[in-house]
């Protein structure tokens with residue numbers, strides 16, 4: 001069993017996917033970069049190489065056991081990438097209580113699915129912010145029966161904002177919580193756009209990707225579509241892209257306020273801050 005086979009580069013190269021390595025070449029770092037004025041900004045693959053040891057490499061067998069053979073009773077969600085299961089894994093040290101996790105298992109979607117999985121590992125491998133979901137580790141297995149790609153996240157007990165907006169039977173959120181969720185999600189985006197050595201364009205901002213922890217604190221998830229912001233001589237592109245993204249983010253909130261006006265206006269009457 002070979003986990004993370006695709007990250008094995010040639011000697012001396014970053015252990016990252018060819019497609020991200022190529023991207024980092026064309027966006028060669030430059031001292032004129034403004035995202036966060038550090039002397040020599042590095043690319044996402046370079047940063048990933050530095051931090052990859054923080055991610056745990058799980059075996060497929062370990063994750064199969066963690067989910068009772070990917071039992072459908074433990075399935076907590078399904079998206080374009082695949083199914084999400086609740087599971088328990090042993091702590092990395094081998095000692096202590098089992099850790100409750102969410103395990104996302106890729107449907108077999110070939111190269112595109114692999115690329116999204118890879119982007120998720122690389123971006124979540126380098127970020128660290130209270131409003132971004134924590135990736136604990138991953139599994140990559142290639143054998144004669146096909147490929148397996150899995151991601152292991154911290155478990156978010158209150159599921160997604162989408163669940164609270166659209167699913168029946170979910171607790172009603174107070175005004176205070178709603179505002180805190182919006183502000184927290186904004187903090188996560190602000191960190192991605194300007195709080196790191198690299199600029200990350202998230203590109204998948206939607207209510208199902210705003211996960212809620214036990215205290216309803218929001219955390220952004222799903223970095224499969226994320227891209228590194230343009231750098232160096234291409235900063236003019238960067239500005240255009242990030243302005244556009246900012247516009248999209250604002251449009252999202254306006255849409256949320258308008259389209260779900262009934263939800264926003266009515267349900268808080270039944271709840272307390």
Ligand SMILES: Nc1ncnc2c1ncn2[C@@H]1O[C@H](COP(=O)(O)OP(=O)(O)OP(=O)(O)O)[C@@H](O)[C@H]1O
Nearest residue numbers: 077078079080081084102153154155156159160208
């Ligand atoms: N870390 C997690 N903890 C708890 N539940 C999770 C976690 N990650 C995902 N989920 C649940 O699984 C659901 C599906 O998530 P997933 O990211 O696979 O798809 P999606 O965001 O709904 O759709 P898409 O794939 O189109 O972006 C979420 O809406 C959420 O309810």
Ligand SMILES: [Mg+2]
Nearest residue numbers: 079208209222
């Ligand atoms: Mg999602």
